[in-house]
Amino acid sequence: MTGTGIRIERLTKRYGVGDTAVDALKGVDMYVAPGEVVGLIGPSGSGKSTLLKSLGAVIEPTSGRMTLGDEVIYDDGWRIDDLRALRRDRIGFVFQAPYLIPFLDVTDNVALLPMLAGVPNGDARKRAMELLGALDVAHRARGMPSQLSGGEQQRVSIARALVNRPPVILADEPTAPLDSERALAVIRILHEMAHRYETAIIVVTHDEKIIPTFKRIYHIRDGRTHEEVGQGVDFAEVLRA
Ligand SMILES: Nc1ncnc2c1ncn2[C@@H]1O[C@H](COP(=O)(O)OP(=O)(O)OP(=O)(O)O)[C@@H](O)[C@H]1O
Numbered sequence: 001m002t003g004t005g006i007r008i009e010r011l012t013k014r015y016g017v018g019d020t021a022v023d024a025l026k027g028v029d030m031y032v033a034p035g036e037v038v039g040l041i042g043p044s045g046s047g048k049s050t051l052l053k054s055l056g057a058v059i060e061p062t063s064g065r066m067t068l069g070d071e072v073i074y075d076d077g078w079r080i081d082d083l084r085a086l087r088r089d090r091i092g093f094v095f096q097a098p099y100l101i102p103f104l105d106v107t108d109n110v111a112l113l114p115m116l117a118g119v120p121n122g123d124a125r126k127r128a129m130e131l132l133g134a135l136d137v138a139h140r141a142r143g144m145p146s147q148l149s150g151g152e153q154q155r156v157s158i159a160r161a162l163v164n165r166p167p168v169i170l171a172d173e174p175t176a177p178l179d180s181e182r183a184l185a186v187i188r189i190l191h192e193m194a195h196r197y198e199t200a201i202i203v204v205t206h207d208e209k210i211i212p213t214f215k216r217i218y219h220i221r222d223g224r225t226h227e228e229v230g231q232g233v234d235f236a237e238v239l240r241a
């Protein structure tokens with residue numbers, strides 16, 4: 001992805017119809033540059049997950065426009081045919097819950113996506129191991145998901161989101177199950193990934209500890225966003241505080 005990053009314009013999402021309809025997004029504008037990590041913050045029910053799911057083609061928005069790189073993917077309707085390929089190849093998801101595959105060990109949970117994309121098994125596992133090391137779970141590489149703690153499972157799911165080096169990563173409260181030191185380690189890795197691979201990353205969070213690390217923050221309230229300059233403090237400083 002070169003040049004344009006993620007662009008969201010006038011995006012709306014209405015769930016349901018008639019009297020019970022809910023307008024979850026009422027005209028959201030957002031931009032994330034390649035190599036940038038932005039925070040998305042807002043109260044419960046403000047539309048954060050709806051926005052990420054729309055961008056990730058998990059749900060269909062109601063109107064507006066979304067651009068990834070130089071391709072318009074949605075303009076009052078999908079503008080690409082293969083949404084599954086979009087989700088698989090261009091977007092990494094990190095959810096609040098890890099959703100690991102229970103019958104594959106940790107390494108293969110991470111290596112599966114590159115294997116499916118045609119990377120030789122040995123190379124895919126090597127790439128998986130590197131990320132597991134960076135996320136401080138390499139010692140659990142041969143374990144099964146059910147044998148890991150919640151925080152360990154979450155770090156494995158982050159490795160899985162990063163392993164195909166997608167140009168876009170969408171993280172919905174990725175640090176919720178982690179202690180503050182590990183939460184910061186995860187955010188640091190996201191910043192490094194963004195920088196190294198020109199990834200555009202959106203992180204939904206309530207986590208007070210990581211909010212100061214964003215240079216730019218979007219606040220969402222009642223289905224509308226506004227942008228704010230963040231502190232963008234570096235990690236050593238946050239860890240000392
Ligand atoms: N499938 C659905 N059908 C109907 N309404 C929905 C659906 N999903 C979400 N909503 C409503 O849309 C609004 C936005 O929900 P969303 O899940 O995006 O909020 P959120 O900001 O992620 O909240 P939280 O911080 O609690 O995760 C809420 O009013 C919610 O009740």
Ligand SMILES: [Mg+2]
Nearest residue numbers: 048049050172
């Ligand atoms: Mg949510």
